[in-house]
Amino acid sequence: MPTSFGDKLVVAISSTALFDLQESHRIFMEQGVQAYSTYQIENEERPLEPGAAFSLVKKLLALNEQGSDSKPRVEVVLISRNSADTGLRIFNSIEAHNLTITRAAFTGGRNPYQYVSAFNAHLFLSTNPEDVRKALESGFAAATIVSKVKADKSSTGNLRNELKFAFDGDAVIFSDEAEKIYKNQGLDAFAKSERASAKSPLKGGPFKSFLAALHQIQRDFSEQDCPIRTALVTARSAPAHERVVRTLRSWDIRIDEALFLGGLSKAEFLRAYEADVFFDDQQFHCDSAGELVATGHVPHGVANE
Template sequence: MIPGEKVMTVAVSARALFDFEEENRAFLEEDPAGYRALQGKRLDLPARPGAAFSLVRKLLALNCGDAHNVEVAILSRNDPVTGLRVFASARHHGLPIGRAIFTGGAAPHRYLGALGADLFLSANAVDVRAAMAAGFASARVWPEPSPEGHLRDDGELRIAFDGDSVLFSDEAERVFRLMQLERFIDHEVRNAHTPLPPGPLKPFLSALCRLRNGSGSPVSVRTALVTARSAPAHERAIRTLMAWGVTVDEAMFLGGRPKAPFLAEFGPDIFFDDQLRNCESASRHVTTGHVPYGINNEAEVALQ
Protein backbone atom coordinates (compact mmCIF):
# COMPACT_ATOMS: atom_id res chain seq x y z
CA MET A 1 0.00 0.00 0.00
CA ILE A 2 1.22 3.46 -0.86
CA PRO A 3 2.14 5.35 2.37
CA GLY A 4 -0.79 7.38 3.63
CA GLU A 5 -3.40 5.29 1.79
CA LYS A 6 -6.33 3.95 3.80
CA VAL A 7 -6.17 0.26 4.66
CA MET A 8 -8.92 -1.62 2.84
CA THR A 9 -11.32 -3.08 5.41
CA VAL A 10 -13.67 -5.98 4.71
CA ALA A 11 -16.22 -7.08 7.30
CA VAL A 12 -17.47 -10.65 6.96
CA SER A 13 -20.05 -12.62 8.91
CA ALA A 14 -19.09 -15.89 10.58
CA ARG A 15 -21.56 -17.84 8.43
CA ALA A 16 -20.09 -16.39 5.23
CA LEU A 17 -16.55 -17.23 6.31
CA PHE A 18 -17.24 -20.69 7.76
CA ASP A 19 -19.68 -23.49 6.99
CA PHE A 20 -22.23 -23.11 9.79
CA GLU A 21 -25.17 -24.36 7.72
CA GLU A 22 -25.82 -27.45 9.86
CA GLU A 23 -25.82 -25.32 13.00
CA ASN A 24 -27.97 -22.69 11.30
CA ARG A 25 -30.69 -25.26 10.69
CA ALA A 26 -31.03 -25.53 14.48
CA PHE A 27 -31.51 -21.77 14.83
CA LEU A 28 -34.87 -20.36 15.91
CA GLU A 29 -35.07 -16.57 16.04
CA GLU A 30 -37.59 -16.61 18.88
CA ASP A 31 -35.40 -19.00 20.90
CA PRO A 32 -31.73 -19.28 19.85
CA ALA A 33 -30.85 -21.45 22.86
CA GLY A 34 -30.69 -24.65 20.79
CA TYR A 35 -28.32 -23.10 18.27
CA ARG A 36 -26.07 -21.72 20.99
CA ALA A 37 -26.01 -25.04 22.81
CA LEU A 38 -24.98 -26.86 19.61
CA GLN A 39 -22.21 -24.36 18.95
CA GLY A 40 -21.12 -24.65 22.58
CA LYS A 41 -20.67 -28.40 22.19
CA ARG A 42 -18.43 -27.79 19.18
CA LEU A 43 -16.09 -25.14 20.54
CA ASP A 44 -13.08 -27.39 19.95
CA LEU A 45 -14.25 -28.54 16.49
CA PRO A 46 -12.89 -26.26 13.75
CA ALA A 47 -15.56 -25.21 11.27
CA ARG A 48 -15.06 -26.04 7.61
CA PRO A 49 -14.41 -23.24 5.10
CA GLY A 50 -17.47 -21.35 3.94
CA ALA A 51 -18.31 -19.50 0.76
CA ALA A 52 -16.15 -16.42 1.45
CA PHE A 53 -13.18 -18.35 2.84
CA SER A 54 -11.01 -18.32 -0.29
CA LEU A 55 -11.61 -14.61 -0.83
CA VAL A 56 -10.69 -13.76 2.77
CA ARG A 57 -7.58 -15.93 2.74
CA LYS A 58 -6.28 -14.25 -0.40
CA LEU A 59 -7.17 -10.76 0.85
CA LEU A 60 -5.16 -11.40 4.01
CA ALA A 61 -2.26 -12.71 1.91
CA LEU A 62 -1.99 -9.19 0.45
CA ASN A 63 -0.44 -8.19 3.78
CA CYS A 64 3.22 -8.74 2.98
CA GLY A 65 6.01 -8.33 5.54
CA ASP A 66 5.49 -5.10 7.45
CA ALA A 67 2.93 -3.85 4.91
CA HIS A 68 -0.62 -3.82 6.27
CA ASN A 69 -2.82 -3.48 3.20
CA VAL A 70 -6.02 -5.26 4.18
CA GLU A 71 -7.99 -5.58 7.40
CA VAL A 72 -10.56 -8.36 7.72
CA ALA A 73 -12.96 -8.14 10.64
CA ILE A 74 -15.62 -10.64 11.63
CA LEU A 75 -18.99 -8.96 12.17
CA SER A 76 -21.46 -11.53 13.40
CA ARG A 77 -24.86 -11.97 15.05
CA ASN A 78 -23.34 -14.84 17.05
CA ASP A 79 -23.00 -14.58 20.81
CA PRO A 80 -19.54 -14.17 22.40
CA VAL A 81 -19.32 -17.85 23.43
CA THR A 82 -19.89 -18.99 19.85
CA GLY A 83 -17.27 -16.39 18.98
CA LEU A 84 -14.72 -18.64 20.68
CA ARG A 85 -15.33 -21.26 18.00
CA VAL A 86 -15.14 -18.65 15.25
CA PHE A 87 -11.73 -17.42 16.43
CA ALA A 88 -10.49 -20.99 16.99
CA SER A 89 -11.57 -21.92 13.45
CA ALA A 90 -9.72 -18.91 12.05
CA ARG A 91 -6.55 -19.95 13.90
CA HIS A 92 -6.95 -23.55 12.72
CA HIS A 93 -7.09 -22.45 9.10
CA GLY A 94 -4.23 -19.98 9.45
CA LEU A 95 -6.29 -16.82 9.03
CA PRO A 96 -4.64 -13.94 10.95
CA ILE A 97 -7.89 -12.28 12.05
CA GLY A 98 -7.79 -10.44 15.36
CA ARG A 99 -10.77 -8.10 15.19
CA ALA A 100 -14.35 -9.29 15.62
CA ILE A 101 -17.69 -8.03 16.90
CA PHE A 102 -20.29 -10.53 18.14
CA THR A 103 -23.65 -8.82 18.63
CA GLY A 104 -25.64 -11.63 20.28
CA GLY A 105 -28.48 -11.33 17.79
CA ALA A 106 -28.53 -7.55 17.40
CA ALA A 107 -28.27 -5.94 13.97
CA PRO A 108 -24.56 -5.88 13.08
CA HIS A 109 -24.57 -3.23 10.35
CA ARG A 110 -24.49 -0.35 12.88
CA TYR A 111 -20.79 -1.11 13.53
CA LEU A 112 -19.69 -0.85 9.90
CA GLY A 113 -18.97 2.86 10.14
CA ALA A 114 -16.82 2.46 13.25
CA LEU A 115 -14.90 -0.32 11.49
CA GLY A 116 -14.36 1.85 8.43
CA ALA A 117 -15.62 -1.03 6.31
CA ASP A 118 -15.25 -0.81 2.53
CA LEU A 119 -17.31 -3.97 2.04
CA PHE A 120 -19.65 -6.13 4.14
CA LEU A 121 -20.23 -9.78 3.24
CA SER A 122 -22.92 -11.81 4.98
CA ALA A 123 -25.13 -14.82 4.33
CA ASN A 124 -28.03 -12.95 5.99
CA ALA A 125 -30.08 -11.10 3.37
CA VAL A 126 -31.77 -8.88 5.97
CA ASP A 127 -28.43 -7.69 7.36
CA VAL A 128 -27.09 -7.01 3.88
CA ARG A 129 -30.11 -4.92 2.93
CA ALA A 130 -29.86 -2.95 6.17
CA ALA A 131 -26.18 -2.27 5.51
CA MET A 132 -26.90 -1.21 1.94
CA ALA A 133 -29.69 1.10 3.10
CA ALA A 134 -27.23 2.68 5.55
CA GLY A 135 -24.86 3.44 2.67
CA PHE A 136 -22.34 0.57 2.96
CA ALA A 137 -21.25 -1.58 0.03
CA SER A 138 -22.64 -5.01 0.86
CA ALA A 139 -23.42 -8.36 -0.69
CA ARG A 140 -25.26 -11.48 0.37
CA VAL A 141 -22.93 -14.44 -0.10
CA TRP A 142 -24.52 -17.74 -1.02
CA PRO A 143 -23.95 -19.82 2.15
CA GLU A 144 -22.92 -23.10 0.53
CA PRO A 145 -19.35 -24.16 1.28
CA SER A 146 -16.84 -23.13 -1.35
CA PRO A 147 -16.25 -25.79 -4.02
CA GLU A 148 -12.94 -27.50 -3.38
CA GLY A 149 -11.59 -26.13 -6.65
CA HIS A 150 -12.02 -22.62 -5.32
CA LEU A 151 -9.96 -23.27 -2.20
CA ARG A 152 -6.80 -23.53 -4.25
CA ASP A 153 -3.95 -21.25 -3.29
CA ASP A 154 -2.79 -20.20 -6.75
CA GLY A 155 -1.29 -16.83 -5.81
CA GLU A 156 -3.93 -14.78 -7.64
CA LEU A 157 -6.94 -12.99 -6.18
CA ARG A 158 -9.66 -12.83 -8.85
CA ILE A 159 -12.81 -10.76 -8.48
CA ALA A 160 -15.54 -10.29 -11.09
CA PHE A 161 -18.14 -7.53 -11.17
CA ASP A 162 -21.35 -6.98 -13.03
CA GLY A 163 -21.56 -3.45 -14.43
CA ASP A 164 -24.90 -1.71 -14.10
CA SER A 165 -26.24 -1.55 -10.52
CA VAL A 166 -22.93 -2.91 -9.17
CA LEU A 167 -19.93 -0.91 -10.37
CA PHE A 168 -22.17 1.69 -12.01
CA SER A 169 -25.43 3.14 -10.75
CA ASP A 170 -28.72 1.76 -12.04
CA GLU A 171 -29.25 4.78 -14.32
CA ALA A 172 -28.78 2.79 -17.54
CA GLU A 173 -30.59 -0.24 -16.11
CA ARG A 174 -33.65 1.93 -15.52
CA VAL A 175 -33.52 3.11 -19.12
CA PHE A 176 -33.30 -0.52 -20.27
CA ARG A 177 -36.22 -1.62 -18.09
CA LEU A 178 -38.47 1.26 -19.07
CA MET A 179 -37.66 1.37 -22.80
CA GLN A 180 -37.13 -1.08 -25.63
CA LEU A 181 -33.62 -2.47 -26.22
CA GLU A 182 -33.14 -0.29 -29.29
CA ARG A 183 -33.91 2.86 -27.32
CA PHE A 184 -31.53 1.77 -24.56
CA ILE A 185 -28.69 1.30 -27.07
CA ASP A 186 -29.44 4.68 -28.63
CA HIS A 187 -29.40 6.28 -25.17
CA GLU A 188 -26.04 4.74 -24.31
CA VAL A 189 -24.47 5.65 -27.65
CA ARG A 190 -25.59 9.28 -27.28
CA ASN A 191 -24.12 9.33 -23.76
CA ALA A 192 -20.97 7.35 -24.52
CA HIS A 193 -18.71 10.19 -23.34
CA THR A 194 -20.80 10.92 -20.21
CA PRO A 195 -19.53 8.81 -17.30
CA LEU A 196 -22.13 6.73 -15.49
CA PRO A 197 -22.64 7.61 -11.82
CA PRO A 198 -20.80 5.24 -9.48
CA GLY A 199 -22.56 2.20 -8.09
CA PRO A 200 -22.18 0.66 -4.62
CA LEU A 201 -19.03 -1.38 -5.36
CA LYS A 202 -17.10 1.26 -7.28
CA PRO A 203 -15.07 2.25 -4.14
CA PHE A 204 -14.17 -1.42 -3.62
CA LEU A 205 -12.86 -1.71 -7.18
CA SER A 206 -10.86 1.50 -6.66
CA ALA A 207 -9.34 0.02 -3.49
CA LEU A 208 -8.41 -3.16 -5.38
CA CYS A 209 -6.69 -1.08 -8.05
CA ARG A 210 -4.61 0.67 -5.39
CA LEU A 211 -3.64 -2.71 -3.92
CA ARG A 212 -2.70 -4.03 -7.33
CA ASN A 213 -0.43 -1.06 -7.92
CA GLY A 214 1.24 -0.78 -4.55
CA SER A 215 0.84 -3.77 -2.22
CA GLY A 216 4.22 -5.41 -2.88
CA SER A 217 2.56 -8.75 -2.14
CA PRO A 218 3.38 -11.95 -4.03
CA VAL A 219 -0.39 -12.38 -4.44
CA SER A 220 -1.54 -10.66 -7.63
CA VAL A 221 -4.97 -9.07 -8.11
CA ARG A 222 -6.99 -9.67 -11.27
CA THR A 223 -10.40 -8.13 -11.93
CA ALA A 224 -13.06 -8.60 -14.58
CA LEU A 225 -16.15 -6.75 -15.74
CA VAL A 226 -18.82 -9.30 -16.73
CA THR A 227 -21.85 -7.58 -18.21
CA ALA A 228 -24.86 -8.27 -20.41
CA ARG A 229 -24.00 -5.15 -22.42
CA SER A 230 -22.81 -5.54 -25.99
CA ALA A 231 -21.40 -3.21 -28.63
CA PRO A 232 -22.07 -0.35 -29.13
CA ALA A 233 -23.27 0.07 -25.51
CA HIS A 234 -19.88 -1.20 -24.33
CA GLU A 235 -18.20 2.14 -24.98
CA ARG A 236 -19.88 4.03 -22.15
CA ALA A 237 -18.85 1.36 -19.64
CA ILE A 238 -15.20 1.49 -20.68
CA ARG A 239 -15.09 5.28 -20.83
CA THR A 240 -16.67 5.46 -17.37
CA LEU A 241 -13.86 3.36 -15.90
CA MET A 242 -11.34 5.55 -17.72
CA ALA A 243 -12.92 8.69 -16.26
CA TRP A 244 -12.67 7.19 -12.78
CA GLY A 245 -9.00 6.35 -13.27
CA VAL A 246 -9.54 2.63 -12.59
CA THR A 247 -8.98 -0.39 -14.77
CA VAL A 248 -10.14 -3.98 -15.05
CA ASP A 249 -7.94 -6.72 -16.46
CA GLU A 250 -10.71 -8.39 -18.46
CA ALA A 251 -14.03 -7.15 -19.85
CA MET A 252 -16.75 -9.50 -21.08
CA PHE A 253 -19.60 -7.93 -23.06
CA LEU A 254 -21.91 -10.91 -23.38
CA GLY A 255 -24.94 -9.41 -25.11
CA GLY A 256 -27.37 -11.19 -22.82
CA ARG A 257 -25.74 -14.63 -22.94
CA PRO A 258 -25.61 -16.54 -19.62
CA LYS A 259 -22.70 -15.41 -17.49
CA ALA A 260 -22.08 -18.67 -15.61
CA PRO A 261 -19.98 -20.48 -18.27
CA PHE A 262 -17.69 -17.48 -18.67
CA LEU A 263 -17.35 -17.10 -14.90
CA ALA A 264 -16.47 -20.78 -14.61
CA GLU A 265 -13.56 -20.13 -16.97
CA PHE A 266 -12.39 -16.95 -15.21
CA GLY A 267 -12.64 -18.67 -11.79
CA PRO A 268 -13.18 -15.65 -9.52
CA ASP A 269 -12.92 -15.90 -5.76
CA ILE A 270 -16.19 -13.97 -5.81
CA PHE A 271 -18.57 -12.56 -8.43
CA PHE A 272 -20.90 -9.66 -7.66
CA ASP A 273 -24.25 -9.17 -9.45
CA ASP A 274 -27.47 -7.33 -8.67
CA GLN A 275 -29.87 -9.83 -10.26
CA LEU A 276 -30.88 -12.87 -8.25
CA ARG A 277 -31.28 -15.13 -11.29
CA ASN A 278 -27.72 -14.38 -12.36
CA CYS A 279 -26.47 -15.03 -8.83
CA GLU A 280 -28.31 -18.34 -8.54
CA SER A 281 -26.87 -19.53 -11.85
CA ALA A 282 -23.33 -18.32 -11.13
CA SER A 283 -23.29 -19.77 -7.60
CA ARG A 284 -23.30 -23.29 -9.04
CA HIS A 285 -19.81 -22.58 -10.36
CA VAL A 286 -18.22 -19.80 -8.30
CA THR A 287 -18.70 -18.01 -5.01
CA THR A 288 -21.29 -15.31 -5.64
CA GLY A 289 -22.45 -12.17 -3.87
CA HIS A 290 -25.88 -10.62 -4.48
CA VAL A 291 -25.81 -6.81 -4.34
CA PRO A 292 -29.36 -5.71 -3.39
CA TYR A 293 -29.25 -2.37 -5.15
CA GLY A 294 -31.17 -0.65 -7.93
CA ILE A 295 -34.34 -1.15 -9.92
CA ASN A 296 -33.97 -4.93 -10.21
CA ASN A 297 -34.30 -5.24 -6.43
CA GLU A 298 -37.09 -2.74 -5.78
CA ALA A 299 -39.89 -5.27 -6.31
CA GLU A 300 -38.25 -7.65 -3.83
CA VAL A 301 -38.03 -4.90 -1.22
CA ALA A 302 -41.71 -4.04 -1.75
CA LEU A 303 -42.68 -7.65 -1.01
CA GLN A 304 -40.90 -7.66 2.35
Protein backbone atom coordinates (compact mmCIF):
# COMPACT_ATOMS: atom_id res chain seq x y z
CA MET A 1 0.00 0.00 0.00
CA PRO A 2 1.51 3.41 -0.95
CA THR A 3 2.78 5.48 1.94
CA SER A 4 4.82 8.60 2.58
CA PHE A 5 7.02 10.01 5.30
CA GLY A 6 4.55 12.79 6.08
CA ASP A 7 6.21 15.54 8.09
CA LYS A 8 9.14 13.40 9.27
CA LEU A 9 12.71 14.60 9.02
CA VAL A 10 14.29 12.33 6.37
CA VAL A 11 18.05 11.74 6.42
CA ALA A 12 19.75 9.68 3.70
CA ILE A 13 23.13 8.20 4.51
CA SER A 14 25.71 6.13 2.65
CA SER A 15 27.03 2.87 4.07
CA THR A 16 30.57 4.34 4.22
CA ALA A 17 29.39 7.22 6.44
CA LEU A 18 27.42 4.90 8.72
CA PHE A 19 29.98 2.10 9.06
CA ASP A 20 33.75 1.70 8.94
CA LEU A 21 34.37 0.23 5.48
CA GLN A 22 38.06 1.14 5.19
CA GLU A 23 39.23 -2.46 4.87
CA SER A 24 36.53 -3.23 2.32
CA HIS A 25 37.48 -0.10 0.34
CA ARG A 26 41.14 -1.08 0.41
CA ILE A 27 40.27 -4.45 -1.13
CA PHE A 28 38.13 -2.71 -3.76
CA MET A 29 40.92 -0.30 -4.70
CA GLU A 30 43.70 -2.91 -4.72
CA GLN A 31 41.90 -5.96 -6.09
CA GLY A 32 38.77 -4.75 -7.87
CA VAL A 33 35.02 -5.16 -7.76
CA GLN A 34 34.91 -8.97 -7.80
CA ALA A 35 37.31 -9.32 -4.87
CA TYR A 36 35.33 -6.70 -2.94
CA SER A 37 32.07 -8.55 -3.62
CA THR A 38 33.57 -11.89 -2.55
CA TYR A 39 34.96 -10.35 0.64
CA GLN A 40 31.63 -8.79 1.62
CA ILE A 41 29.68 -11.99 0.96
CA GLU A 42 32.17 -14.10 2.89
CA ASN A 43 31.91 -11.69 5.84
CA GLU A 44 28.22 -10.83 5.64
CA GLU A 45 27.51 -12.35 9.06
CA ARG A 46 30.30 -10.26 10.66
CA PRO A 47 28.89 -6.85 11.67
CA LEU A 48 30.75 -3.77 10.52
CA GLU A 49 32.18 -1.38 13.10
CA PRO A 50 30.59 2.07 13.56
CA GLY A 51 31.71 4.83 11.20
CA ALA A 52 32.01 8.60 11.58
CA ALA A 53 28.27 9.31 11.36
CA PHE A 54 27.08 6.30 13.39
CA SER A 55 26.51 8.16 16.67
CA LEU A 56 24.66 10.93 14.84
CA VAL A 57 22.32 8.40 13.23
CA LYS A 58 21.80 6.61 16.54
CA LYS A 59 20.78 9.85 18.20
CA LEU A 60 18.59 10.92 15.28
CA LEU A 61 16.66 7.66 15.53
CA ALA A 62 16.37 8.10 19.30
CA LEU A 63 14.29 11.24 18.64
CA ASN A 64 11.43 8.89 17.76
CA GLU A 65 11.34 7.86 21.41
CA GLN A 66 11.38 11.41 22.79
CA GLY A 67 8.34 13.27 24.04
CA SER A 68 5.09 12.17 25.58
CA ASP A 69 3.27 11.88 22.24
CA SER A 70 5.43 8.99 20.89
CA LYS A 71 5.32 10.75 17.54
CA PRO A 72 7.71 9.32 14.90
CA ARG A 73 9.81 12.30 13.90
CA VAL A 74 12.78 10.92 11.94
CA GLU A 75 13.31 8.45 9.09
CA VAL A 76 16.85 7.38 8.16
CA VAL A 77 17.29 5.70 4.79
CA LEU A 78 20.37 4.02 3.38
CA ILE A 79 21.60 5.08 -0.07
CA SER A 80 24.57 3.02 -1.19
CA ARG A 81 26.71 2.20 -4.21
CA ASN A 82 26.74 -1.43 -3.05
CA SER A 83 24.82 -4.10 -4.95
CA ALA A 84 22.00 -6.05 -3.34
CA ASP A 85 24.46 -8.92 -2.75
CA THR A 86 27.12 -6.85 -1.01
CA GLY A 87 24.44 -4.74 0.65
CA LEU A 88 23.29 -7.74 2.66
CA ARG A 89 26.25 -7.23 5.00
CA ILE A 90 25.17 -3.60 5.47
CA PHE A 91 21.62 -4.62 6.43
CA ASN A 92 22.95 -7.35 8.73
CA SER A 93 25.15 -4.74 10.42
CA ILE A 94 22.18 -2.38 10.80
CA GLU A 95 20.27 -5.17 12.54
CA ALA A 96 23.23 -6.13 14.74
CA HIS A 97 23.54 -2.53 15.95
CA ASN A 98 19.78 -2.24 16.57
CA LEU A 99 19.27 0.64 14.14
CA THR A 100 15.70 1.09 12.94
CA ILE A 101 16.62 1.58 9.28
CA THR A 102 14.34 -0.42 6.99
CA ARG A 103 14.54 1.38 3.64
CA ALA A 104 17.49 1.38 1.25
CA ALA A 105 18.59 1.92 -2.33
CA PHE A 106 21.55 -0.13 -3.62
CA THR A 107 22.79 1.17 -6.96
CA GLY A 108 25.47 -1.36 -7.92
CA GLY A 109 28.28 1.17 -8.27
CA ARG A 110 26.34 4.02 -9.85
CA ASN A 111 25.91 7.49 -8.39
CA PRO A 112 22.89 7.24 -6.05
CA TYR A 113 22.07 10.95 -5.79
CA GLN A 114 18.76 10.62 -7.69
CA TYR A 115 17.37 8.54 -4.82
CA VAL A 116 17.92 11.47 -2.45
CA SER A 117 15.15 13.16 -4.44
CA ALA A 118 13.00 10.01 -4.62
CA PHE A 119 13.09 9.68 -0.82
CA ASN A 120 12.58 13.46 -0.54
CA ALA A 121 15.45 13.60 1.95
CA HIS A 122 16.20 16.76 3.90
CA LEU A 123 19.87 15.76 4.23
CA PHE A 124 22.29 13.41 2.47
CA LEU A 125 25.54 12.31 4.13
CA SER A 126 28.22 10.40 2.23
CA THR A 127 31.99 9.96 2.02
CA ASN A 128 31.86 10.32 -1.77
CA PRO A 129 32.33 13.99 -2.83
CA GLU A 130 30.96 13.33 -6.33
CA ASP A 131 27.68 11.97 -4.96
CA VAL A 132 27.42 14.91 -2.55
CA ARG A 133 28.02 17.50 -5.27
CA LYS A 134 25.32 15.95 -7.44
CA ALA A 135 22.84 16.08 -4.56
CA LEU A 136 23.71 19.72 -3.84
CA GLU A 137 23.30 20.61 -7.52
CA SER A 138 19.84 19.03 -7.35
CA GLY A 139 18.88 21.36 -4.50
CA PHE A 140 19.36 19.08 -1.48
CA ALA A 141 21.39 19.65 1.67
CA ALA A 142 24.36 17.31 1.44
CA ALA A 143 27.80 16.95 2.98
CA THR A 144 30.90 14.81 2.60
CA ILE A 145 31.82 13.20 5.91
CA VAL A 146 35.52 14.01 6.37
CA SER A 147 35.81 13.38 10.10
CA LYS A 148 38.48 11.13 11.56
CA VAL A 149 36.27 10.59 14.62
CA LYS A 150 34.44 7.28 14.85
CA ALA A 151 31.83 6.17 17.32
CA ASP A 152 33.12 4.39 20.40
CA LYS A 153 31.41 1.00 20.19
CA SER A 154 31.43 0.64 23.97
CA SER A 155 29.48 3.90 24.43
CA THR A 156 26.93 3.74 21.64
CA GLY A 157 24.25 2.28 23.90
CA ASN A 158 24.56 5.10 26.44
CA LEU A 159 24.49 8.27 24.38
CA ARG A 160 23.73 11.76 25.70
CA ASN A 161 20.06 12.53 25.10
CA GLU A 162 20.70 15.94 23.55
CA LEU A 163 21.56 16.14 19.85
CA LYS A 164 23.71 19.15 18.95
CA PHE A 165 24.08 20.47 15.39
CA ALA A 166 26.57 23.18 14.42
CA PHE A 167 26.52 25.06 11.12
CA ASP A 168 28.71 27.56 9.36
CA GLY A 169 26.76 30.48 7.94
CA ASP A 170 27.75 31.71 4.48
CA ALA A 171 27.39 29.07 1.72
CA VAL A 172 25.82 26.61 4.21
CA ILE A 173 22.77 28.10 5.98
CA PHE A 174 22.92 31.27 3.88
CA SER A 175 23.83 31.84 0.25
CA ASP A 176 27.42 32.74 -0.64
CA GLU A 177 26.50 36.26 -1.81
CA ALA A 178 28.42 37.92 1.04
CA GLU A 179 31.32 35.47 0.85
CA LYS A 180 31.79 36.34 -2.83
CA ILE A 181 32.38 39.97 -1.87
CA TYR A 182 34.90 38.91 0.77
CA LYS A 183 36.74 36.61 -1.64
CA ASN A 184 36.80 39.07 -4.52
CA GLN A 185 37.14 42.44 -2.76
CA GLY A 186 38.51 41.76 0.71
CA LEU A 187 37.46 42.15 4.34
CA ASP A 188 36.87 45.92 4.31
CA ALA A 189 34.51 45.70 1.32
CA PHE A 190 32.72 42.76 2.96
CA ALA A 191 32.20 44.66 6.24
CA LYS A 192 31.02 47.77 4.40
CA SER A 193 28.57 45.77 2.29
CA GLU A 194 27.16 43.86 5.27
CA ARG A 195 26.70 47.05 7.26
CA ALA A 196 24.84 48.63 4.35
CA SER A 197 22.69 45.50 3.89
CA ALA A 198 22.10 44.78 7.57
CA LYS A 199 18.33 44.98 7.24
CA SER A 200 18.17 43.01 3.96
CA PRO A 201 17.84 39.27 4.65
CA LEU A 202 20.37 36.96 3.04
CA LYS A 203 19.13 34.38 0.58
CA GLY A 204 18.93 30.80 1.78
CA GLY A 205 21.82 28.39 1.32
CA PRO A 206 21.72 24.62 0.78
CA PHE A 207 21.08 23.86 4.48
CA LYS A 208 18.24 26.33 5.05
CA SER A 209 15.54 23.68 4.48
CA PHE A 210 17.30 21.17 6.75
CA LEU A 211 17.59 23.76 9.52
CA ALA A 212 13.90 24.58 9.06
CA ALA A 213 13.02 20.87 9.37
CA LEU A 214 15.00 20.64 12.61
CA HIS A 215 13.18 23.73 13.86
CA GLN A 216 9.83 22.04 13.18
CA ILE A 217 10.84 19.19 15.50
CA GLN A 218 12.02 21.70 18.10
CA ARG A 219 8.54 23.26 18.08
CA ASP A 220 7.16 20.02 19.53
CA PHE A 221 9.10 20.60 22.74
CA SER A 222 9.59 23.35 25.26
CA GLU A 223 12.96 25.06 24.91
CA GLN A 224 14.05 23.56 28.23
CA ASP A 225 13.14 19.97 27.26
CA CYS A 226 14.06 20.04 23.57
CA PRO A 227 16.38 17.15 22.58
CA ILE A 228 17.79 19.14 19.62
CA ARG A 229 20.10 22.13 19.96
CA THR A 230 21.49 24.18 17.09
CA ALA A 231 24.42 26.58 16.83
CA LEU A 232 25.73 28.97 14.22
CA VAL A 233 29.54 28.89 14.25
CA THR A 234 30.78 31.57 11.89
CA ALA A 235 33.97 33.46 11.12
CA ARG A 236 31.88 36.65 10.99
CA SER A 237 32.19 39.29 13.70
CA ALA A 238 30.54 42.64 14.44
CA PRO A 239 29.30 44.57 12.50
CA ALA A 240 28.57 41.69 10.07
CA HIS A 241 26.54 39.90 12.75
CA GLU A 242 23.39 42.02 12.40
CA ARG A 243 22.41 40.78 8.96
CA VAL A 244 22.68 37.18 10.13
CA VAL A 245 20.44 37.76 13.14
CA ARG A 246 17.85 39.63 11.10
CA THR A 247 17.90 36.97 8.37
CA LEU A 248 17.12 34.15 10.81
CA ARG A 249 14.42 36.30 12.38
CA SER A 250 12.82 36.88 8.98
CA TRP A 251 12.82 33.13 8.35
CA ASP A 252 11.22 32.47 11.77
CA ILE A 253 13.95 29.94 12.50
CA ARG A 254 15.48 29.62 15.95
CA ILE A 255 19.21 29.20 16.49
CA ASP A 256 19.98 28.28 20.10
CA GLU A 257 23.58 29.51 20.14
CA ALA A 258 25.52 31.86 17.86
CA LEU A 259 29.32 32.09 17.89
CA PHE A 260 30.79 35.03 15.97
CA LEU A 261 34.48 34.17 15.98
CA GLY A 262 36.02 36.84 13.79
CA GLY A 263 38.35 34.41 12.05
CA LEU A 264 39.39 32.34 15.09
CA SER A 265 39.76 28.58 14.68
CA LYS A 266 36.41 26.88 15.13
CA ALA A 267 37.61 23.52 16.48
CA GLU A 268 37.94 24.40 20.17
CA PHE A 269 34.61 26.21 20.18
CA LEU A 270 32.96 23.11 18.70
CA ARG A 271 34.55 21.06 21.47
CA ALA A 272 33.20 23.48 24.08
CA TYR A 273 29.73 23.34 22.53
CA GLU A 274 30.00 19.52 22.42
CA ALA A 275 28.76 19.33 18.83
CA ASP A 276 27.57 16.01 17.49
CA VAL A 277 28.10 17.19 13.92
CA PHE A 278 29.42 20.32 12.20
CA PHE A 279 28.84 21.48 8.62
CA ASP A 280 31.13 23.96 6.83
CA ASP A 281 31.95 24.86 3.22
CA GLN A 282 35.62 25.61 3.94
CA GLN A 283 37.86 22.55 3.71
CA PHE A 284 40.44 23.87 6.19
CA HIS A 285 37.78 24.43 8.86
CA CYS A 286 36.52 20.88 8.25
CA ASP A 287 40.03 19.43 8.52
CA SER A 288 40.64 20.95 11.95
CA ALA A 289 37.13 20.30 13.26
CA GLY A 290 37.20 16.72 11.97
CA GLU A 291 39.85 15.84 14.54
CA LEU A 292 37.33 16.50 17.32
CA VAL A 293 33.75 16.06 16.05
CA ALA A 294 31.89 14.40 13.18
CA THR A 295 32.27 16.91 10.36
CA GLY A 296 30.62 17.34 6.97
CA HIS A 297 32.21 19.35 4.17
CA VAL A 298 29.60 21.18 2.08
CA PRO A 299 31.22 21.61 -1.38
CA HIS A 300 29.12 24.63 -2.29
CA GLY A 301 29.74 28.27 -3.09
CA VAL A 302 32.64 30.41 -4.18
CA ALA A 303 35.15 28.69 -1.84
CA ASN A 304 34.67 25.44 -3.75
CA GLU A 305 34.76 26.77 -7.32
